[in-house]
Amino acid sequence: MRVAKSDRTKERILGAAERLFARQGIEGTSLREISTAAGLSNMSSVQYHFGGKDELLESLFTHRMLQMEEQRGKMLERAEKNGLLGDIRTLMEVICLPHLELTDADGRYNYAEFLTQYLFRYRPPLGPLTDPPEPPVPLHLFHVQKLIRERLAFLPEEVIVRRLVTGVMCFLTVLVNHKSFAIPGGGKGQLEAALADTLDQISVALELPFRG
Structure with missing residues (x-):
């Protein structure tokens, strides 16, 4: 299928922006x-293709979220088959692990670096989840967030949102800076081990009682 010139230009802009x-x-x-x-x-x-910087940021975020939809869908199917849709660790894997596939030619996690900034400064907070949103919102991401909120229903809504965003930020920070944590001579599995340990920490922290 041929890609329209305007679409190719948009892809070039998104890649350069990232x-x-x-x-x-x-x-x-x-x-x-x-x-x-x-x-x-x-x-x-x-400006012609996206408007201003805010619109470009939102377009880049949506573009990458939609790219991860297929993998998240498959992960959710496996989780359902194994009876793990109520397991926080599994659900956080569905949110976080697809980011490992988004690298540039040099193996750099540019999108993860962008996302740590975007979530912290620009992305509107998650609102209440009721009916599924209209496309192009990624529905698998919506579904896994809803499952997490149902699992953490004993917590106030604002605490769930804060912990979820903080957890994702923690994972992305380790992903982007994994070489800083590497042990000399520690072997090729250090990144996987570091991310697994980070997911363990996030999962425990998400389910802690709120003392507010």
Whole structure:
């Protein structure tokens, strides 16, 4: 299937934006720099295709979330088959592990670096979950978040949201900075071991009683 020229241009812009946001920071990257990095001669290309920076950020977030939908769907199917849809550790794996597939040619986790900034400064807080949202919202992500909230129903809503976002941020931080935690001569399995340990910590923390 042929991809329209405008769609190819959007993909180039999203790729360039992700790289620059990861390396320079969201606030330290201009739309002109993104156009240049995408190889576009028209410095207004980003505004033409996306509007402003806020719209570009939201588009990048949605683009990557939708890319992870298929893997999350398969993971949810396996969890249901194994009777683990009520297991917090399994549900956090569904949210977090697909990020391992999003690397650039050098093996760098640019999207994870972007997302740590985006979740902290720009992403609106999760609201109440009622009916499934309209596309292009990723429905598998919506479903797993709903399952987590049902499992943690003994906690106040705002505490669930804070712990969930904090847990994802913790996972992404270890993923992005895993080389800083590496033990010399520790072997190739250090990243997997570090992420597994991080998921264990997150899962325990999510289910702690609230003392507020």
